[in-house]
Amino acid sequence: MPRSLDEVLKTLTDRGPDAKLLAGGTDLLPQMKNGLLKPPCVVDLSGVPRLRTVEPDGRGLRVGAAVPARVLERDRVARSTYTSLAESAALVGSVQVRNLATLGGNLCNAAPSADLAPPLLALDAVAVIVGPKGERRVPFADFFTGVRRTVLAADEILVEIAVPAPGPRSGGNYLRHTPRRELDIAVVGVASQLTLADGVCRKARIALAAVAPTPVRALAAEQALEGKAVTPEAIERAADLAVGAAKPINDQRGSADYRRHLVRVLTRRTLRTALARAGA
Amino acid sequence: MSKQILSCIVNGESTEVLVQPYVTLLDALREDLGLTGPKEGCGTGDCGACTIHLDGEPVASCLMLAMQVRGREVRTIEGLGTNGTLHPLQEAFVRLGVPQCGFCIPGALMAAAALLNEHPRPTEEQIRYGIAGNLCRCTGYTKMVAAITEAAGALPAKGA
Numbered sequence: 001m002p003r004s005l006d007e008v009l010k011t012l013t014d015r016g017p018d019a020k021l022l023a024g025g026t027d028l029l030p031q032m033k034n035g036l037l038k039p040p041c042v043v044d045l046s047g048v049p050r051l052r053t054v055e056p057d058g059r060g061l062r063v064g065a066a067v068p069a070r071v072l073e074r075d076r077v078a079r080s081t082y083t084s085l086a087e088s089a090a091l092v093g094s095v096q097v098r099n100l101a102t103l104g105g106n107l108c109n110a111a112p113s114a115d116l117a118p119p120l121l122a123l124d125a126v127a128v129i130v131g132p133k134g135e136r137r138v139p140f141a142d143f144f145t146g147v148r149r150t151v152l153a154a155d156e157i158l159v160e161i162a163v164p165a166p167g168p169r170s171g172g173n174y175l176r177h178t179p180r181r182e183l184d185i186a187v188v189g190v191a192s193q194l195t196l197a198d199g200v201c202r203k204a205r206i207a208l209a210a211v212a213p214t215p216v217r218a219l220a221a222e223q224a225l226e227g228k229a230v231t232p233e234a235i236e237r238a239a240d241l242a243v244g245a246a247k248p249i250n251d252q253r254g255s256a257d258y259r260r261h262l263v264r265v266l267t268r269r270t271l272r273t274a275l276a277r278a279g280a
Numbered sequence: 281m282s283k284q285i286l287s288c289i290v291n292g293e294s295t296e297v298l299v300q301p302y303v304t305l306l307d308a309l310r311e312d313l314g315l316t317g318p319k320e321g322c323g324t325g326d327c328g329a330c331t332i333h334l335d336g337e338p339v340a341s342c343l344m345l346a347m348q349v350r351g352r353e354v355r356t357i358e359g360l361g362t363n364g365t366l367h368p369l370q371e372a373f374v375r376l377g378v379p380q381c382g383f384c385i386p387g388a389l390m391a392a393a394a395l396l397n398e399h400p401r402p403t404e405e406q407i408r409y410g411i412a413g414n415l416c417r418c419t420g421y422t423k424m425v426a427a428i429t430e431a432a433g434a435l436p437a438k439g440a
Contacts, residue, residue, distance in 0.1 A: 001350070022345070029304065029343045030324040042301075044348055070337070094413020097325050097338040097389065182412035183326065 001045045005130060005159065006055035008043060011134055013157045015041045021157065023051075023066045024100040026093065027109045051104070051159065054078070060164040065104025065157070069116070070095065082163055084172035084191045084270075091115050091176060094183050104158045109142075110148050111185075113210035118191035119174050121207035121217055122201060125163040131156035144214035170195040171277025173270040176209070177262050179253075186210045187254040188262035190242075192270035194230060196278045201225045206238070206267055209229060211246035211259050218245035221267065230275050239268040241265070288349045290315070291359025299346045306330045308346035309356060317357035317386040321415070328414035332356050333389035340396040340413075357386035359395060359420075369393055372431040380418035388414040392428045401432055 012019055020039035022028055023046075031037040041242035045051050056077050063072065072078050072089035079086040081202075092098055092106065106116040107127070120140045127138045132155055135226045143150055151280055152158060166172065170194040178184035191210035196201045204225035206218040221241035225234055248259035285304045290313060299308045305398040309315045309332070318341055321327035325340040333355040360367045366374070369392050379385045388411055395402055395410035401412065405427050408421075416424065 001347075022348075024343075024347070025345065026325055026340075026343050029345070032302075033323055042345070044345075046348060059412050093325065093412065094328060094340075094396070096328055096338045096413045097343070099334070099337045099339045100325075100343055182409065 001044045005050060005157070007049055008045065008048060008157060009130065009132060009155070009211075011043050012042070012157065017154055021045055022047055023102040023105040024068060026097050026101040027105060046263065052240075053083060055231040058096075060162060063161045063163065064105055065107075065159055066102045067104075068099055069101050069103065069106070070098040077228070081165065082119070082123060082172070084122060084174040084274075085113050085116070085163065086117050088115040088176075088189075088191070090186075091182075097183075103161060107143070107161070108150060108152060108158055108215070110144050110146075110150050112147055112213055112215070113189065113213065114215065115174070115176060115185045115186060115189055115209065116213040118189050118207035118209045119172065120161065120163065121161050121215055122172060122174075122191040122193040122205040123160055123166060123197070124205065127158055127161065128149075128160035128162055129156050130159045135159075136160070140215075141217060147213045147272065166195060169197060169278050170203075171274045171279070173273035173277065175270050175273075176265045177266065184277050188248075188266060190263065190266035190270050192267065192273040192274040194271065194278045196230070200236075201229055201230050202227075204238070206242055208242065208246055208263060208267075210253075211248040211263060215245075216245050218242035218263075218267070220244055225271075230271070235268055235271045235275075236275075238271060239264045242267040283382050284347060286350060288351060289353040291355055301345070301347055303346050303387060304342055304347055305332075305344040305346045306341040306355075307339060309320065309354070312346075315356045315358050316320075319383055321383065321387075326386070326415070327387075328391060328411075329384050329387040330412065331390040333390060333394060336394075336397065338391050355390075358387055360389060367393065368434045369396070369431040372427040372434070376423050376427045376430065378420060378423045378427050380416075384414055384416045384418075388416065389422060390432075391426055395428070396432055396435060398434060402428070404429070 019041040051064040069089040069092045174191040176186035176189035191203040191207045204222040221238040248256040319329040321329035325343045330342040
């Protein structure tokens with residue numbers, strides 16, 4: 001079991017695609033059991049301290065990629081300042097799963113429905129990636145490239161999620177719709193973050209899950225909110241515009257029409273809550 | 281592939297066991313250590329029948345490789361009571377006749393015990409949320425919630 005990032009990178013370089021990284025294992029183990037994956041080499045990341053720390057610094061919150069959802073859900077700073085992230089962490093699986101499942105695992109598996117992704121897009125978070133050529137930083141808006149695909153190369157590892165502090169008078173919220181309240185996969189998930197100044201919205205972020213191959217931002221809706229007072233009418237208009245960012249499919253969880261409806265409803269609700277939390 | 285030595289603490293006792301690196305913690309507990317309390321229902325972390333405590337926190341043992349618990353503390357349902365005495369949760373489950381087929385009960389008890397460690401006087405909402413990861417296909421949730429409520433009342437309050 002590697003004790004440092006250098007050891008992990010060396011194993012990835014030496015073993016190439018034979019090596020699979022094990023963070024929480026809640027996605028890897030089922031894939032190994034049903035025969036989808038038969039990795040000759042599994043690299044347990046739990047011994048690398050940098051991957052397991054949550055740390056506020058001057059600029060924001062740094063979350064190690066192998067931090068379990070349960071830790072984020074309980075983290076005092078995450079709950080008070082990065083609320084949508086803590087809220088989404090509390091929705092992943094059951095408590096038995098959240099004690100294992102990690103933030104980085106949820107992101108690197110890159111399911112379109114990943115609950116932890118929309119809050120990171122809404123908070124302008126950045127992926128810190130390390131590989132043989134050194135470190136690079138990729139905004140989460142560019143991290144996902146398709147269903148279960150990311151910008152990560154085979155010899156790279158997601159090390160840290162850097163979340164900039166939203167600043168004063170900012171509020172966020174994540175909501176998702178599921179047929180069953182716990183242990184289910186989002187039919188649609190929406191994260192909103194609003195930052196206010198001088199009676200108007202200085203910055204708006206709205207990010208959607210499970211309505212496209214990757215998590216997406218609702219840019220037109222964000223732009224419609226920025227620079228103006230966040231009135232009930234403005235929220236209605238943003239909710240309508242957010243629907244345009246969704247390119248949903250029909251599947252067993254819900255029809256495309258139903259998903260568009262949910263985008264409107266959840267955008268409206270998350271904006272209202274974000275506004276209240278921003279201290280309007 | 282050759283077996284590896286796993287050293288950890290199981291139910292309070294230092295334990296060394298030879299395991300294949302690819303076996304799950306659940307299989308190692310059941311097959312190599314003879315602890316058949318934790319059950320395999322789904323094997324994918326959805327049903328909670330394999331719930332154990334790892335360093336005091338509930339986890340799905342079917343989703344872990346045994347070698348991941350090196351040097352850590354594992355507690356199964358076999359170690360929930362102390363010195364041959366049942367845990368108050370176990371007593372309440374017996375008294376109220378919670379088990380029907382019984383398959384989910386060891387996992388449900390471990391989830392409930394973890395819940396009471398965090399919230400010694402849980403609300404019904406907290407109880408239902410705490411055992412949301414434990415499926416009972418006999419659908420015996422009503423009595424399960426009642427028994428956890430009763431056991432919480434019998435436990436000394438932990439100043440929380």
